[in-house]
Amino acid sequence: MTSAQHPHCPLCQARDETVLWHDTKTRVVLVDDANFPGFCRVIWNAHVAEMTDLPPADRDALMQRVFAVEAAQRRTLAPAKINLASLGNQVPHLHWHVIPRYRDDACFPDAVWAAPRRAGAARPVRVEALADAVRAALTAG
Amino acid sequence: MTSAQHPHCPLCQARDETVLWHDTKTRVVLVDDANFPGFCRVIWNAHVAEMTDLPPADRDALMQRVFAVEAAQRRTLAPAKINLASLGNQVPHLHWHVIPRYRDDACFPDAVWAAPRRAGAARPVRVEALADAVRAALTAG
Numbered sequence: 001m002t003s004a005q006h007p008h009c010p011l012c013q014a015r016d017e018t019v020l021w022h023d024t025k026t027r028v029v030l031v032d033d034a035n036f037p038g039f040c041r042v043i044w045n046a047h048v049a050e051m052t053d054l055p056p057a058d059r060d061a062l063m064q065r066v067f068a069v070e071a072a073q074r075r076t077l078a079p080a081k082i083n084l085a086s087l088g089n090q091v092p093h094l095h096w097h098v099i100p101r102y103r104d105d106a107c108f109p110d111a112v113w114a115a116p117r118r119a120g121a122a123r124p125v126r127v128e129a130l131a132d133a134v135r136a137a138l139t140a141g
Numbered sequence: 142m143t144s145a146q147h148p149h150c151p152l153c154q155a156r157d158e159t160v161l162w163h164d165t166k167t168r169v170v171l172v173d174d175a176n177f178p179g180f181c182r183v184i185w186n187a188h189v190a191e192m193t194d195l196p197p198a199d200r201d202a203l204m205q206r207v208f209a210v211e212a213a214q215r216r217t218l219a220p221a222k223i224n225l226a227s228l229g230n231q232v233p234h235l236h237w238h239v240i241p242r243y244r245d246d247a248c249f250p251d252a253v254w255a256a257p258r259r260a261g262a263a264r265p266v267r268v269e270a271l272a273d274a275v276r277a278a279l280t281a282g
Binding site: 049050051052059060063067070071074080081082083084085086087088089090092101108109110111113114115 | 190191192193200201204208211212215221222223224225226227228229230231233242249250251252254255256
């Protein structure tokens, strides 16, 4: 644990994550949520709460990764819409939700944090193909 | 209406907005929601659905404005947390929600799209001070 980590933060002590891509500053993980297939999180590794706590170059680096995940999801999963969000009210450690949305998912057109409207349609995700697309988008960007 | 606008989009035909700042590409508006005082939207003026539909320089310009609003809200409103989100499932025209959150607001620590937990605490917003802070943050950035 470095000084940039917090002893009680679940995003500092990551366990059992499906990591699609990482570098020293960030990691991209696949979220295991059957209602929202392909849902990824882009996590800033250091324990920082807000985007404006980061210097501008780090903000840009983090957003570049978020947009790479969006591009990879669009290319491999063809969703109806992408949802992006950095909330952190429960875990104030910077992480971006990057969520492919479909008209037949559990909550569409509401946010994924709203009450479900229906049982979401099952949709298999090819994890290797998504990881490859994330890597390709980051190399291109 | 330019070719970059859509005839049936409510964000292309804006009415009765409280605009805190604007330039040719974007506008920052104050959202009239008593449950979430200080809630702003940063709207891309052209009718575009996704961040990755924009060229990288425009993505950067839009995020710079989002982060300026975050900085202005932190400086003038001292929230417990800032929430950032670009969803657009209902109105697929790029707009960022920039939401100051407080421990006694209607939904904290849930997302603002979740079911309310309580009546949100009233909190007056000095609109001129917030607009000045947005302008100052954009000039500094």
